[in-house]
Amino acid sequence: MASTSGVLSSPGIGSGLDIRALVEQLVAAESQPLLRVAAREAKLQEQLSAYGQLKSALSLFQDALRPINAAEDFRILTATSSDTDVLTLSVGSGATRGSFNLEVGRIAENHRLASGTTFVDPDTALVGAVGETMTIDLAGESFVIDYGGKTLSEIRTAINEAGDNTGVTASLLRDDAGYRLYLAADADGSANLVTVDYSAADPFTLQAVNQDRDGSGGFTAADLDAEVLVEDLYTVTSSSNTISDAIAGVTLQLVAPGTSRITIEHDRAKVERNVQGFVDGYNKLVQSLRALGQGGLSADRAALLRLEASLRAELNAALPEGSAVASIFDLGVSSRYTVGSSSGDNGLLAFDASKLRAALATDTDGVAALFAGQDSGVISRLEGLVSSYLQGTGIIAGKEQALDARIDAMADRRADMELRLETLQSNLMERFNALDTLLGQLQSTQTYLTQQLQTIQIRRDR
Numbered sequence: 206m207a208s209t210s211g212v213l214s215s216p217g218i219g220s221g222l223d224i225r226a227l228v229e230q231l232v233a234a235e236s237q238p239l240l241r242v243a244a245r246e247a248k249l250q251e252q253l254s255a256y257g258q259l260k261s262a263l264s265l266f267q268d269a270l271r272p273i274n275a276a277e278d279f280r281i282l283t284a285t286s287s288d289t290d291v292l293t294l295s296v297g298s299g300a301t302r303g304s305f306n307l308e309v310g311r312i313a314e315n316h317r318l319a320s321g322t323t324f325v326d327p328d329t330a331l332v333g334a335v336g337e338t339m340t341i342d343l344a345g346e347s348f349v350i351d352y353g354g355k356t357l358s359e360i361r362t363a364i365n366e367a368g369d370n371t372g373v374t375a376s377l378l379r380d381d382a383g384y385r386l387y388l389a390a391d392a393d394g395s396a397n398l399v400t401v402d403y404s405a406a407d408p409f410t411l412q413a414v415n416q417d418r419d420g421s422g423g424f425t426a427a428d429l430d431a432e433v434l435v436e437d438l439y440t441v442t443s444s445s446n447t448i449s450d451a452i453a454g455v456t457l458q459l460v461a462p463g464t465s466r467i468t469i470e471h472d473r474a475k476v477e478r479n480v481q482g483f484v485d486g487y488n489k490l491v492q493s494l495r496a497l498g499q500g501g502l503s504a505d506r507a508a509l510l511r512l513e514a515s516l517r518a519e520l521n522a523a524l525p526e527g528s529a530v531a532s533i534f535d536l537g538v539s540s541r542y543t544v545g546s547s548s549g550d551n552g553l554l555a556f557d558a559s560k561l562r563a564a565l566a567t568d569t570d571g572v573a574a575l576f577a578g579q580d581s582g583v584i585s586r587l588e589g590l591v592s593s594y595l596q597g598t599g600i601i602a603g604k605e606q607a608l609d610a611r612i613d614a615m616a617d618r619r620a621d622m623e624l625r626l627e628t629l630q631s632n633l634m635e636r637f638n639a640l641d642t643l644l645g646q647l648q649s650t651q652t653y654l655t656q657q658l659q660t661i662q663i664r665r666d667r
Contacts, residue, residue: 246619249612253605253609255497255501256601258497262494267592267595272482273483280569282300282472283296284468290460291459291465300454301453304468308434310432312446313393313394313430316413316415318387318413319378319412321385321411322408323380324383324384325384327361331354333406337353338404341371341400343398344372344398357386373390387414393431395427397429415428431446477562480537480561480576483584487554491513519587520534530564538556540553
C-alpha cells in the first residue's frame with residue numbers, strides 16, 4: 206500500500222489538521238479485510254510448508270526401508286582375512302559361506318629393465334645416429350621413439366611424453382659404472398611384458414631387473430605373475446594382485462607373500478543394524494505425523510491419524526501357515542498401542558536384536574520372506590503405502606495443488622485489495638488537500654473582510 210509520506214507530511218496549511226495521519230487512519234480502517242486475507246494466505250503457506258515436511262518425513266522412512274527390501278539383504282555375507290598384511294578380500298554376487306586356507310607364494314610385479322650399457326653424462330653424450338628409432342611394445346601394443354642423436358635425458362623425456370605411450374615409464378639410474386636407461390611397465394604381470402626393438406644396432410642392451418621366482422632357472426614372463434596356493438592343493442596364477450576368479454563371488458587383493466585363512470559368513474550384525482534402522486525410521490515418521498497434526502497440519506489431523514493407523518496395520522503382515530515366523534513381532538520388534546493414550550511412546554516400536562539373530566540362525570528364508578516378500582512382505586506393503594502418498598498423482602500432490610491454487614487466488618485477491626487501497630489513499634489525499642486549500646482561501650477572505658469591516662467601523666466612529 207502506498208505511503209502518504211512525501212505527499213503531505215505537515216499539518217494542513219489552511220485547516221491546521223494533520224492530513225497525513227488522518228488519511229492513514231481512514232485507510233487503516235479500510236485495510237481490515239486485507240489483513241484478514243493476508244492472514245489466511247499465510248496460513249495456507251504454512252499448510253503447504255507442512256506438507257513439504259510430511260513428504261520429507263515419508264521419504265526418510267523410504268530410505269530406512271531400502272536396506273531390507275530384498276531377500277538378499279538378509280543373506281548379506283562378510284569376509285575376513287586372518288592376516289590382512291598378506292591379503293584382503295571382499296564378497297559380491299555369487300559368494301557363499303565357507304573358509305579357505307591360502308598361501309601367497311608371490312605377488313604380481315611389473316616388468317622392469319635396465320640398460321647394460323652405461324653413460325658417463327646423461328645430458329651431453331649423444332646416443333646413436335640421427336634417424337634411428339626404438340619400438341617399445343607392451344601387451345601387444347607398441348609406440349616408436351626417435352632416439353638417434355639425442356642425449357639419455359632427452360630419450361627418457363621422449364618416452365614419457367609420447368602421446369601414444371602404452372604404459373611404460375622411463376627413468377635414469379646411476380651406479381658406480383655410470384648412468385643407465387631404466388624402463389618399467391606401469392601395470393603388473395606377464396600380460397604387461399615389455400619388449401624393445403631397434404631400427405639399428407642396440408645401443409642400450411636392456412636386461413630384466415626381475416628375478417627368477419618360479420625356479421625355472423632364469424627369468425621368464427611367468428615370474429611376473431602372482432601365485433596363490435589354495436588349501437595346499439590348487440595353484441592359482443594371476444597377472445594382477447586382484448584376483449576375482451579363484452573363489453566364486455570373492456575378490457582377493459594380494460598384499461605380500463605369506464599365509465592367511467579367509468572366512469566368509471553371514472553378516473548378522475549388518476542385518477540387525479538395518480532392521481534397527483527400519484524401527485528408528487518408523488518411530489521418527491510416527492513422531493513427525495503427530496507433531497504435524499498438532500502444528501501445521503492440524504486441520505488434517507484426522508487424515509494423519511488414518512495414515513498412522515495404516516502403518517500399524519501393515520506391520521501385521523503374516524506368512525502362510527507352517528513358517529517358523531509369522532510376524533515381525535516374532536523377530537524382536539515390539540509395540541504397545543493404546544487407543545486414546547497421549548503417551549509419547551504410544552505405538553512406537555522397540556527392537557530386541559537377539560530374537561532376530563536367533564530367527565536368522567534357524568529360518569533365514571522365513572525372515573527374508575516376512576520382511577521382503579515381493580507381494581506380502583512387510584517392507585513391500587509399507588513401501589506401497591508410502592508411495593501412494595509421495596507419487597506425482599498421490600494424496601500429498603493433490604493437497605499441494607489445491608493449496609497452490611488457493612494461495613494464487615488469495616494473492617490475486619490481496620493484490621486487488623492493495624490496489625483499491627492505494628487508489629483510496631490517493632483520492633483521499635487529493636480531496637483533503639483540496640479542502641485544505643479551500644479552507645485556506647476562505648480564511649484569507651474572512652481575514653480580508655474582517656479588516657475591511659474594521660476599517661469601515663473606524664471611519665464611522667470618526
